[in-house]
Amino acid sequence: MNALNQTAAKSASGLLSIVLVTLIGGAILFAAGHAQSATLHDAAHDMRHATGFPCH
Amino acid sequence: MIQRMLAGALFAGCAAGLLAALLHFAFVQNALLLAEDYESGALVHFQGAQGGDGHSHDHTAPAEPSAEAVDEVAEEEASPLRRNALTVMFFMLTYTGYATILVAGLALAAQMGIAVGAAEGVLWGIAGFVTFQFAPAMGLAPELPGTVAADLGERQVWWWSTVVCTGAGLALLAYGRTLLTALAAGALLAAPHVIGAPELEQFFGTAPPELAATFAARVLGAALVTWAFMGWVAAKLWNGKAAA
Numbered sequence: 078m079n080a081l082n083q084t085a086a087k088s089a090s091g092l093l094s095i096v097l098v099t100l101i102g103g104a105i106l107f108a109a110g111h112a113q114s115a116t117l118h119d120a121a122h123d124m125r126h127a128t129g130f131p132c133h
Numbered sequence: 134m135i136q137r138m139l140a141g142a143l144f145a146g147c148a149a150g151l152l153a154a155l156l157h158f159a160f161v162q163n164a165l166l167l168a169e170d171y172e173s174g175a176l177v178h179f180q181g182a183q184g185g186d187g188h189s190h191d192h193t194a195p196a197e198p199s200a201e202a203v204d205e206v207a208e209e210e211a212s213p214l215r216r217n218a219l220t221v222m223f224f225m226l227t228y229t230g231y232a233t234i235l236v237a238g239l240a241l242a243a244q245m246g247i248a249v250g251a252a253e254g255v256l257w258g259i260a261g262f263v264t265f266q267f268a269p270a271m272g273l274a275p276e277l278p279g280t281v282a283a284d285l286g287e288r289q290v291w292w293w294s295t296v297v298c299t300g301a302g303l304a305l306l307a308y309g310r311t312l313l314t315a316l317a318a319g320a321l322l323a324a325p326h327v328i329g330a331p332e333l334e335q336f337f338g339t340a341p342p343e344l345a346a347t348f349a350a351r352v353l354g355a356a357l358v359t360w361a362f363m364g365w366v367a368a369k370l371w372n373g374k375a376a377a
């Protein structure tokens with residue numbers, strides 16, 4: 078593999094990691110802020126109000 | 134690379150979450166607890182002003198407390214320590230979520246050859262605040278307990294769409310190079326507010342408007358400070374690790 082291909086491969090895997098990490102962040106926000114499980118809702122209640130998440 | 138991003142996000146997010154919790158207990162929690170007293174009927178808005186009227190009792194009688202309000206009050210009385218510990222924990226979790234997306238943005242910038250130092254990190258943090266809290270708050274203001282709002286699913290869709298549009302719009306505005314990108318940025322930033330958030334035709338809040346206004350302003354102020362701090366920490370860590 079020449080240097081150019083290596084750079085291209087690195088950049089593609091980099092982009093993939095970025096997309097993956099963004100999705101992980103979104104999933105954390107969904108669980109903490111938006112998910113409707115009663116237990117989760119009660120536990121996160123004050124934070125959800127004080128972060129402006131639309132939660133109930 | 135993923136590990137490096139997640140480690141940076143975890144650290145920046147936990148630090149920011151602790152600051153957010155500190156600011157929350159200093160400035161926000163009292164308004165929230167007071168609103169719960171109005172929600173549960175322990176306090177009634179405008180009772181004093183109408184007290185002279187013998188018939189006013191019917192109008193000012195506390196609304197039947199919702200099951201949720203009763204639960205909340207019961208839980209708070211049962212264990213404020215547990216409740217507050219959970220609040221701290223969830224602030225850390227939420228800000229870790231924000232930080233994860235922020236760090237992914239830093240990594241994307243690095244891929245595109247854009248250097249983001251700690252000083253720019255503060256600006257990135259403020260942009261994150263606008264994306265995740267300020268722009269959504271323009272349509273869906275932070276609500277006190279006891280507020281009734283439009284359909285939850287519709288609001289959540291509007292919230293996520295606003296976040297995506299605002300984030301993309303700010304990135305284009307900051308790093309786009311042509312008039313076209315600037316115009317696209319303006320359109321993206323404006324679209325959610327032109328379309329408008331789902332809302333009800335009437336207001337049902339139980340707490341006084343002054344309390345709701347104070348609450349919303351303090352929520353946003355505390356978030357602004359926290360985000361600026363988190364942007365600085367995240368960029369500092371990202372650069373430190375990139376150099377290593």
